[in-house]
Structure formats: C-alpha cells, structure tokens
Amino acid sequence: MGLKKMLGIITVIIVFVFGLMLATSYAWYSYENASTSFDVVTANDEVEIVYQSGEYIDTENAIPILESDVDRYSDKYDFNIKVLNIVPNNEMVAKVGLIDIEISDELKKVDQLLGDSPFRVELFYQGNMVGKSVSGKELVSSSYEFGDVVLSNDMDNQFEFRVYLLDNNGNQTNLMNQRFQAKIDVNVISRVSTKIKKVDGADIHISSIVIDGKDSKYMPVDGYYDMKYVCKMGSNLSWDTMTSSLHYQSGSYMGDSCDLNFTTSNNKYYIKDVSVGSYVNYVGNNGCVGTACHGENANYHNQFNQGYCSSEDNHFAMSGYRVLYVKDDTAYLVSAGSPECICIHDNKASSKCDNSIDHVEDVFDSMNQLALKYCNSSYAYGGVCNSSSSWILNYEDIRQVLDNYSFSSCNGVKDSKCGLSNDLLDIGSYYWYYDGKSHLMNYWNPVIRGFSSNKISNYGIRPVIRLDSNVLVVSGDGSLENPYVLGK
Secondary structure: OOOOHHHHHHHHHHHHHHHHHHHOOOOOOOOOOOOOOOOEEOOOEEEEEEEEOOEEEEEOOOOEEEEHHHHHOOOOEEEEEOOOOOOEEEEEEEEEEEEEEEHHHHHHHHHHHHOOEEEEEEEEEEEEEEEOOOOOHHHHOEEEEEEEEEEEOOOOOOEEEEEEOOOOOOOOOHHHHHHEEEEEEEEEEEEOOOOOOOOOOOOOEEEEEEOOOOOEEOOOOOOOOOEEEEEOOOOOEEEEEOOOEEEEEOOOOOEEEEEEEEEEOOOOOOHHHOOOOEEEEEEOOOOOOOHHHOOOOOOOEEEEEOOOOOOOOEOOOOOOEEEEEEEEEEEEEEEEEOEEEEEEEOOOOOOOOEEEEHHHHHHHHHHHHHHHHHOOOOOOOHHHHOOOOOEEEEEHHHHHHHOOOOOOOOHOOOOOOOOOOOOOOOOOOOOOEEEOOOOEEEEEEEEOOHHHHHOOOEEOOOOOEEEEOOEEEOOOOOOOOOOEEEEO
C-alpha cells in the first residue's frame, strides 16, 4: 500500500472518529465564543441602550455544556442601559424581556415533555441573576419577561443574556444545532422614589397600565394624572403627580402584582407648593432683550461655560430661573445666574463698562429699575410689574435662605473650600445684592464663598420675581432638564 493511500485512509478514520465523539460525548467543546466588535445604540426619552453584539439573539447550540462551564462557554449577549432623564430623588425601573421569539420544533418538543428543559436562557444585571427560563414552555410564546430592575442613575447599568444547552447526562443529540431567535426588549415602566423605604427583595410588578381608558406599556411622564390601583396582595402605592413617579409605601409586599389606572387630573397644582430650588421655565418681558429674558447669563457660551461677570476665572454654574423661597402664600423666583453685568463707580472714577451706574447714591433705585425689566405681568404678584413684584436681590431675600443654612467657620478663615454651602447663593461668579442694614450695594464673592462689603466693580445682577398666588404648574418636574412650566 502506498504511503499517500495509507495517509488518506488514516485521515478518513480520524474524521469518522471525531464525528462519533462529537455525536456521543458532551465533554468535547468546540471553541470559546469570540466577542463581536460592533455596538447598536437605541434610545428614548428616558434611557439610552447600547447593545455590544446587537439587539437580536440568534444562536445554534451545538454542544451541551456542564453547569460549571456555563460562565465560560454559554452564548452571551451584553448590553448597557444609561439613564438620560434623571429626576432628583428618583430611580427608574426597567422591565427586561425577549420578544419575537422563534424556537425550533425539537426544542419545543422537549419543552412539552420535560418540566425542566435543558435549554436555558438567563438574564444577569451587574453580575447577579435577574431571572431565567428553565422550562421551554415559557419560551414557546412570542414574548417572555425576565424581570424588573431598578436602574442606577450614576453608572452604565450592565446586563447580559446567557443562552445555552445544559448537559443532563442523557442523549441530547437531537437538541444540538437547534436554532433560537429573539429580540431583546427593554421598557421603562416606572420611577421609584428613593425617599421612600423600598420593599426588600423583588420589585413590585406592574401587570397593566391604562391611561385615560387606553392600554399603555409606559407610565405617564408628561402632564398630570390621578391614579387608582389594584394589587393582588394589597400593596400600598401612590403616584406623585409633580414628579411622575410611583412610590411603594409601607405595607407593600415583594413580588406583588398591581394594575394601574391613570386619568387626567382635574386638580390644580400651584408653583407656591413646589420645593425651594426647583427650576422654572420663566421668561421676562418688561423691557429685557433676547435670551437674557429666559435667564441666560451674561457672556454665556455653552453649558460648560455658562458666562461670568468680572472674572473669566469664575463662571456661573447654571442658567435660568429657580424658586428662591416661598413666603406669604406666594413663590419668589431668582435668576440662577446673572442675565447682565453692571459696573458701579462714582462720578470721579473712570470705567470701561458697557453697563454702568455713575452715582453710588443712586445705585439701589437704578438696580431695581434694571431688575424690573425681567418682570412678566402675566405671572407677577398682583398682575402688575412694579416694586412689589420685581427687584434686585436684597438682604431680606438672602435672610430667607440663610434661615436654613449657616457659614462654615474654617477656624475663622474662609477660603475656596469653606464658606456658605448653598447653590441658590453660591452660583460660581460675582453678583451684587442690596444690604438693607447698611443701605449699600454689597456683593457675593465666589473666591471666599461668602458676602463682602461694598466695592466699586463690574458684577452681575440677580432679579427677584414675586409670583402671584394663583400661578399654576402645568407640566415639568422642576429639574434642570425638565423645569416647571407656568400657567394660570
């Protein structure tokens, strides 16, 4: 027999033995799955989802694997969820599952015969299992939900689906190379208040949502709604209309299932009832010009450089309008930064300021006239723009804020790490305020994070607007990204 012919016969035998081993022994592993190199990004108003290997699962399980080898050899489908629409003191709840499921007939048969199928699909969140399918009966339908997860606002939430065929020490030849296809499905179903003590263990499941008589997959996030609910185990839920968030109150039960019914609210929500510090979509119209009327700061460039007065080294930290305090049944707004800079100097001094006040003794009246430009009579106290509805930030306004805050002593020395810790007052840059005690215009010094005495310089002004008691909130949640919208 020639050498070439002998080598050919040996090769055929090796191939035959290899095939026999593959068909009869499940200790043989083909290769470790390589990770794919492309990302698929989807997003809605609430979250952004990045799929590292696509949002579709498409697998053929060639070799059953031992339980100890699942972590290494199972098919893996990773994705991250990042929260976009962050509401203070709230976390989002996402429901994760599979839709458009297609499963081969052989896998369906074993699912119908066995209560515990060797074909497994598991969902992990941050390395911990959320849910799994151990019965193929669950996967015969076109969709399957693996569980609800409370998402962190502070990181990319990491998820992983694992798909594999478990070695059950039996003849599973007919289950090899069977196809399973599905699409990963993520839905934001609610917000959970972090101020409320959470139920230990599993989240409460929302089995149905109806909004004004129509079925919905999502909680309402725009507009104001009243909620009625029915929970199988009698959990106690509440709906925060202002923040569009679902609260699980004490007396709730883990694993409970609840039906929610929302109807457009006929109740009225007033700006005087919101939290101090909330952002408000307010526009002045009594003589101000351009984007400054919306509260955009002087020398504004972009969200990373939100303007300054006096020194480019000290930028404003935010723009727009905020609720400064609530008193006498009305809300008082203040510019979050300074819409314009004003230079104060006496008539003997020279100045290159574009906007200036020549006589120190006229400063207070002149400042109030400037602030009056940012009034809006539609919402102003008494419906009129005058000295009772708009003025420059003064000592009485600051005192209302200081009632709840104090200076850090720092051993009697103030520096950039000390001073007043309150972002309604410490806004990153210099601004004027009127001291009713000394009858002088003093200023906020961002370097020492405290108030300093009268100085001739170019600082910002902060209009204070007193709103009428009947001003309503018609939408928004008071966050920087979604400020309250006013109405009457």
